[in-house]
């Protein structure tokens with residue numbers, strides 16, 4: 180057994196720390212190791228420092244992982260824990276998502292003040308969300324609502340709701356569950372009408388490719404079905420977008436040797452959408468995810484992507 184603790188890199192938010200603690204707990208249980216065998220290392224990323232502009236404008240998802248990935252590559256970290264939803268489809272050379280924990284619920288949750296659900300909001304109400312996918316899906320349901328930018332951690336968002344800055348907001352059920360905050364939820368959005376982002380609800384572990392010691396450590400905590408579902412969803416995303424400027428939903432469910440996937444792209448105003456559903460053998464999840472992405476791209480045509488970018 181190693182003598183120095185295994186260093187687990189993570190962002191410093193409460194949600195990120197909860198995720199890192201969950202990975203540590205699973206590693207401790209899988210290897211009968213004490214807590215001291217692991218060190219959780221919180222890292223402030225560029226994305227955490229820049230709070231006032233939309234993600235897509237400041238350089239996209241990579242800003243939330245850059246400093247952590249530098250730590251993996253330099254050897255100052257052994258593994259990194261992330262929300263899969265936040266991970267770019269292209270990772271730095273030498274790194275990969277090497278383990279996925281069993282997935283949490285993938286649905287979005289509505290937290291309403293003026294009303295308990297999107298449907299019941301008074302005309303013209305304000306919903307806070309900086310997610311293009313959530314904005315588009317909200318406007319598809321209720322074109323009369325206004326969606327306003329809303330960033331920050333869960334606690335600061337709750338304060339803005341209490342202050343009446345917005346009438347409601349949407350957060351991932353998975354994150355609220357991990358924070359023990361599900362009591363704030365006033366409605367759960369059905370996946371059929373409000374499909375989740377690719378990766379939503381899945382915690383992943385990133386590590387150096389070809390590090391047998393780390394691979395052996397992670398192998399027992401890896402959840403096969405979640406890994407295959409994520410391979411499909413990430414391939415779908417990669418085939419459609421790298422910019423974070425296209426609202427994209429995608430959700431794969433793997434059951435034994437079979438899987439099912441539903442994907443959607445939608446204009447930010449919610450008016451035009453193109454969707455796809457596919458079934459297939461679980462082993463083909465990644466290939467079929469890429470195929471689904473190409474098929475949706477074809478259906479939409481280039482004008483779809485040019486209509487607002």
Ligand SMILES: NCc1[nH]cc(CCC(=O)O)c1CC(=O)O
Pocket residue numbers: 262263264265349350351352353354378379380381382
């Ligand atoms: N971009 C922030 C982010 N990344 C992952 C989650 C939720 C947890 C998850 O999907 O696993 C959240 C917050 C949210 O969307 O409410």
